[in-house]
Amino acid sequence: MGACLNTPSLPTPRPSTHHNQNNGEYMSYRRGWIAVFLFTLAMINYMDRIALSIAAKPIAEEFHLTSVGMGYLFSSFIWSYALFLIPVGLLIDKFGIKRVGGIGIFIWSLATALTGAASSFASLLTARLVMGAGESVSNPVGAKVIREWIPSTERGTITAIFNSGSYAGPAICSVVLATLVAMFGWRMSFVIAGCIGFVWLAAWFFFYEKPEKVKWLSANEREHIVQTRTSNGASSAATMTYGLKKLLKTPTIWGLAIAQGCNVYTQYLFLTWLPSYLQEVRHLTIAKSGLLTAIPYAAAVILCIVIGKLSDQYLKNGSGAASEKRRNVIAMTMIVASCILLIPFTDDIALLVLIFSLTLAGIASTTSLNFSLLNDLLPSSGDVGRAMAFVVVGGNIFGMLAPVVTGYVISATGSYNLAFGIAGALLVTGAVVILAMTRKPMIPVEQRAIDVLAPRSA
Template sequence: MGLANTETRMSFRRGWIALFLFCLSMINYMDRIALSIAAKPIAQEFHLTSIGMGYLFSSFVWTYTLFLLPMGFLTDRFGTKKMAGLGIAVWSAATALTGAASSFAGLMLARLVMGAGESSSNPVGAKVIRQWIPASERGVVNAMFNSGSYAGPAICSVMLGSLVALFGWRISFVVAGAIGFVWLAAWLLFFNTPERVRWLSTDEREKILRERDAKPAGIDHQATESGGLLALMRSPTIWGLAITQGCNVYTQYLFLTWLPSYLQTTRHITIAHTGVLAAVPYAASVVLCIIVGRLSDRYLKTSGVGTGRRRNAVALAMITGATILAVPFISDLPWLLLVFSITLAGIASTTSLNFALLNDLLPNSRDIAKAMAFLVVGGNVFGMIAPIATGYVIHATGSYNWAFGIAGLLLLVGAIVVLTMTRSPMTRDQKRSQAEVAA
């Protein structure tokens, strides 16, 4: 009873870390969607077809994916404070300089540099959560971190849509880039590991250090020793998580890059109004994603996070996201926005739950940044294909219908993969573990 009362009175200053991560992800995705909001005037100014825009939309993912694994190793080696600061400084500067581009090559170069900088965010976020957050709270904090990637487009769609309509597309990139430097100043001033920060109470520090590592069920000490990325890659589980992420991220990038153009082209909505309408499903997904994350923590409260049962919630979220298959059959705008909201809530929840599942099934915290980098690489291999494939589909068919159909089918495939390939924890030698996790 005394312990319960103590924990009830305990401060929740680690909530500031969740806010930091939410804002990091939000700014990351604000900068990504800035190009989508300004796509129509940019295409007109540089005489780009849908195929050309598809390659431009996809370009930042190329360097983002290329640098993910190095960023994972660097984050494990040099720590989250340095790597997050370096990453956001690079990508914010590149975003701001996009507004100065005078050619298609200049736009491509800025996007490539931006992608390289943004590759730091997910390895950093995963490691910060492992350092700071008790295992029983990882679902909701991962949801907050991931929901920033939907809050960013929601805010950016409204704010930058108005800026583009009033002042032209170039100023929108300068504003988006400047926001990142505000976050950087706060990060350098306040952040460190829980062992080092002075603003954390003794009780809360002890709780974090005591509860942040939950060993997967049935795994002995030797199996949890760090074996590096190659050892992790021998595990079917990490491949299952990466494929699941890819099937999900395909739809995320379809929305991120082509949703504003879809609304402008097929629904004949102005740029300013496009921003407001595109913000609706993104805003709804933020709230729903956090609720789902909290429910997943409650779902695992009795059985424990180490059982891997969070995979069931991942599969359910992906099936929910497959609602996108209904888009070609809807003509009324309110119903269309409802379907978009449900789809985005499903894919947002899938990402946060999949990130949490990675932490649940990874015994050694020293491997978390590189493991997260591998998972996000898998996601972004699909992600870099989505904008280009969509451009070709639109060019070939004159319609977005097949683009939505492909996305929905991939979500159903992902649900099957996560249920069948993530049934054991990731160890140095997964075959040694006889702890098959209950469904």
């Protein structure tokens, strides 16, 4: 539908123009609307995820659930999410972003709304599983959109904007849904959260298409996008599609997946258990815990975008490969996030909020930079959906463990301290993995041999 839409008056986000050094003319920046789409997609995704955490206390009381039971319920949507990621990545590469992405957000929005009608633990669990299956489109869609629309030198910033939506969602949701739960009960909060997704879906089908097809993009900007969306220095293999089986033979994709897992563990620990921690250990009300949850997430949104922008500037300036620089920044952000280890040693709420903010900013930046590094090191755009799906699966294998492990830790020790310690240790491990295992592009060994011999054969 977006391919035949003619919207010459569509407003342009600021900055409205960029200088085109090739022809000396000024060029529009309407691709900024893609950043808006990606940001709001991730924001809605994570609003729906954290809705259960905000309403955890009344749900646990109504269904008589222990900390272990809540841990499994928190984790449940990740089971189906991880299960469907690779099939969805393959479907996106085959059938395109628009169709598969639209179906996915329809399913997860409907499931979120229907969560409010759950009458038993089984129906609540089913709704979360269906929601997770639908949400599996989000990251593969985001990666593919960025690869098709965004010049390589802007990729860190746009990926950071996309990923920061994952933190804007909980920031907004923590305040708004906490208020709705307090005023109207937990069921209505799910209905409202689900309905927001349908609004986004309408805009998606109306406006989105590839840059080669949309009519609301200027010819100048379209040419710039197409010419610069592949990283400088790409080899002749840049148009070759390898497939997941061959990509799995490279250590780089495994390093990205493991590092993503070490990072995502903390993300899901916070996403599922942070409100309960504030209510149970710090003795805050639902409304106050919602506010104190929102502040670190809001800080993470700003810091993630700033770090993404700085990383792009770092890549543009000085010598050295872009992927090498990006890898170093990722290690630094994971070390910053490991300050979660300090949580058991402070009783001051203001200091606690600062630690939460730094941790969330670190893991937010790590995720966006990790996805950018994947695009840097992946020669073919035809492999983006499946490669992203595999890396996200790696992350979510760790992610699905976080709520359950935390539930058992709380049950066994009566404290959250060990849970924070496990998360911090994984973040340090992830920093080591990203430095050690992501040093080469994702080109199978046999293809590298062909590329080396090709000039001699010529």
